[in-house]
Amino acid sequence: MAKPSGAAGGFRVINWAGFTGAVSYTFDDSNSSQIQNYDTLNALDVPFTFYLQTGKSESTNSVWQRALSDGHELGNHTKSHSSNDSGADTDAATQFIESRFGTKVWTMAAPNGSSVYTGIARTRFLINRGVANNLIGPNDSTDPFTLPCYIPPTGASTTVLDQQVTSARDAKKWRTVLVHGFTGGSDGAYQPIGLQAFVDHVKHSKALGDMWLDSVVNVGSYWRGQKAVSSATTSTSxxxxxxxxxxxxxxxxxxxxxxTVTGGTLKQNGVPLNWDPHGYYEVALDAKSVTLSP
Incomplete structure (x- = not known):
């Protein structure tokens, strides 16, 4: 797309970075069937979010360091997976992940979707994923500290999983999916699904070509960043x-x-931004301001 050449104005954030919608696949509980099938999951070349229950011995497995190196997110699912917490159990999980794997924890998943974690997460994380099913739209009123997700039924087929992504695509929204583990394992995962069904589903989602498949922290940062910029204050000079x-x-x-804009020059810190011929400027959120001039 040619650089906009009209009058300066029309500053607008592009929903979902230009994709039709978004999907984040999350895995809870540090279950062994996730570990055993990690190579197959990683071969899908999609950034996943693994929410570690750090009190389990499986959380010490070296596979999580590999996952981090492979571009996946490691998130907090508390140490003990209790429906009640003063914050100490959550903090213990964060300390474990950050000290053992050398990464910052940005998001968490509430054990059992317990509402007590809404308040705990608000002072510690960017996002807390819950368990109720719903879609998330650009600039909508979804609470980032009780983010909805879809949990497939036991043995869900590829078709059933595909329908969830189709609905997000049709609505031009974000869907998070929660998988606890895979059938055939010995970890007692809640509502396990077939590995091949999941693999075929993710391949289908990728083949659509217009859905953003990424971790909770990456999509969530865009979603919350868009809300921040959409409510920006303006000044003219x-x-x-x-x-x-x-x-x-x-x-x-x-x-x-x-x-995107209708025309003009966008600058951050006095430096003009480059127009990407795919149809956008990239604005750095850390700068906390952008200027559009004729």
Missing amino acids: GGATTYTWQLPANFPPGKYLRV
Whole structure:
């Protein structure tokens, strides 16, 4: 797409970075059937989010370090998987993950979807994933600290899984999916599904070509960043308009939004941004402002 050449204006964040919708696949409980099938999962070349229950011996497995190196997210699923917590159990899991694997924990998943973690997560994380099923839309009122997800029924078929992505695609929204483990394992995973059914489903999702398949922290940062920029304050000087925003607490550094305008020059820190011929400018969220001038 040619660089916009009209009058300066029309500043707009592009939903889902230009994709039709988004999907995040999450795995809870550090279950052994996830570990045993990691190579197959990783071969799908999709960033997943693994929520570790750190009190389990499986959380010490070296596969999680590999997962991190392979571009997956490691998140907090508490140490003890209790439906009640003062915050100490959550903090113990964060400390375990960060010290053992050398990564920052940005998101968590509430054990059993317990509402007590809504308040706990609000002071510690970017997002807390719950268990109720719903879709998430750009700039909608979804609570980021009780983020919905879809849990497939036991033995769900590829078709059943595909329908969930189709509904997100049709609605142009974000769907998170929670898988606890795979059939044939000995870990007692809640509502396990067939590995091949999942593999075939993810391949189908990729083949659509217009769905953003990524971790909770990556899609969630874009979603929450868009909300921040969409509520930015504006000021004008000499015909230029500056948009200034505040990022939520516990927001990862180094994140960007894709935006478009009708024309003019976009600058951050006094430096003009480059137009990407795919149809967007990339705005650095860390800068907390962008200026559009004629």
